[in-house]
Each structure stands twice: as C-alpha cells, then as structure tokens.
Amino acid sequence: MSGRTSDPREITLSINGTVHKVAVEPRRTLVDVIRDDCGQTGTHIGCEHGVCGACTVLVDDEPLRSCLMFAVQADGRSIRTVEGLQTGDALHPMQEAFMRYHALQCGFCTPGFLMLAVAALEKRPDLNREELVDILSSNLCRCTGYENIVKAVCAAAADMKANLDASP
Ligand code: FES
Ligand code: FES
Structure with a gap:
C-alpha cells in the first residue's frame, strides 16, 4: 500500500557543502527545514509569503525565497545560506x-540582502549602481537602511571585481 501524501519523505540537502539527510513532510517550507532540521538559523523568516526577501537563499546559485519553496522541491540541490559566505575567519567582501x-x-533583513547581492554580482560582476538598486528593490528593510545598503553593495561590487581581476 502506498503511503499518504502527508507522510515524511527522505530528502538530501547540501547546505554550504554539508550534506543533510532529513525526513520532511511535503507541506514544509525550505526555510523551516533549513532552520529547524538542519540547524542553520542565519536565514530569517519575515513575511512568510514571498514579499520581504528576508528568507533569500541560493539554490544552485539562484536567489530564491525559501518561504515559497517546499523543502522536497530542493531535494538533491545545492543550497547556500549566509553561514556559508565567510571563508574560515575571513568575512566575505559583502x-x-x-x-x-x-x-x-x-539586522533582520541582512541575510537576505547579502545573499541576493552576492548572487547578482557572482553572475554579473560589472553591475552598475542603477542595476544594483533595481535588484535590491526586491527586498525590504524595515529599519529603512537602504541608503547604506546600496553604498555597501556598490563598495563590495568593486572589491569582488578587484579580487576577481587579481585571481590567476
Ligand atoms: S519570509 Fe520569505 S519573502 Fe518574506
Ligand atoms: S530590517 Fe532592520 S536592518 Fe533591515
């Protein structure tokens, strides 16, 4: 007899390079599973309906709102969260x-902004300020720190580009 559709399913998530095998009910969102089952609580939950972007993570390097994705949809995929940005003790330029x-x-919105901006610049290191502002406009900061967020992202864009140009 086949199981009920609500029965937990075994899935495998690679989060920042670490493999997590978890059993999850199909109704559970990716952000809940990342936080509650995989212990990676750096990703925040804001609106829970796809508006604020606080829950942004990278799935196969694409920024996605993890409150809008079921964990079972991410089975076998590679996920990057804010915990994976730094290398050892060295912070990411962003x-x-x-x-x-x-x-x-x-800082509530910060993980989402970091992941969004990093993904955009990894894909297109030459994005200009106007393009970056447009991309960042998809996420909300309730403390209204937009001016400084844009300044930081533009500065990081220059740093990331310099690192890229200096790499062999
Ligand atoms: S918590 Fe996912 S978009 Fe707001
Ligand atoms: S929501 Fe507080 S810093 Fe953005």
Whole structure:
C-alpha cells in the first residue's frame, strides 16, 4: 500500500557543502527545514509569503525565497545560506562592506540582502549602481537602511571585481 501524501519523505540537502539527510513532510517550507532540521538559523523568516526577501537563499546559485519553496522541491540541490559566505575567519567582501558602511540596524533583513547581492554580482560582476538598486528593490528593510545598503553593495561590487581581476 502506498503511503499518504502527508507522510515524511527522505530528502538530501547540501547546505554550504554539508550534506543533510532529513525526513520532511511535503507541506514544509525550505526555510523551516533549513532552520529547524538542519540547524542553520542565519536565514530569517519575515513575511512568510514571498514579499520581504528576508528568507533569500541560493539554490544552485539562484536567489530564491525559501518561504515559497517546499523543502522536497530542493531535494538533491545545492543550497547556500549566509553561514556559508565567510571563508574560515575571513568575512566575505559583502559582509565586510555591510560592516564598513553600517548597512544594518536590527539586522533582520541582512541575510537576505547579502545573499541576493552576492548572487547578482557572482553572475554579473560589472553591475552598475542603477542595476544594483533595481535588484535590491526586491527586498525590504524595515529599519529603512537602504541608503547604506546600496553604498555597501556598490563598495563590495568593486572589491569582488578587484579580487576577481587579481585571481590567476
Ligand atoms: S519570509 Fe520569505 S519573502 Fe518574506
Ligand atoms: S536592518 Fe532592520 S530590517 Fe533591515
């Protein structure tokens, strides 16, 4: 006899390079499973209906709102969260720029902005300020720190580009 559609299913999520095998009910969202089953609580849950972008993670390097995706849809896929940005003790240039430009107040929206901006610049390192503002407009900051967020992302864009140009 086949199981009920609500029965937990075994899935495999690779999160920041670590494989997590978990059993999840099909109704559960990716963000809940990332946080509650995989212990990666850096990704935040805001509106839970796809508006604020706080829950943005990268799935196969594409920024997605993890409150809008079922965890079972991410089975076998590679996920990057804010915990994976730094290398050892070294912060990612985007994280450093957010610190330098004071681009966060409460910090609730920050993981989503970081992942969104990193994904955009990994794909197109030459994005200009106007293009970056357009991309960032998809996420909300309730502390209204947009001015400094844009400054930080533009500075990080320059840093990331310089690193890219310097790499062999
Ligand atoms: S919590 Fe996912 S978009 Fe707001
Ligand atoms: S820093 Fe508080 S919501 Fe953005």
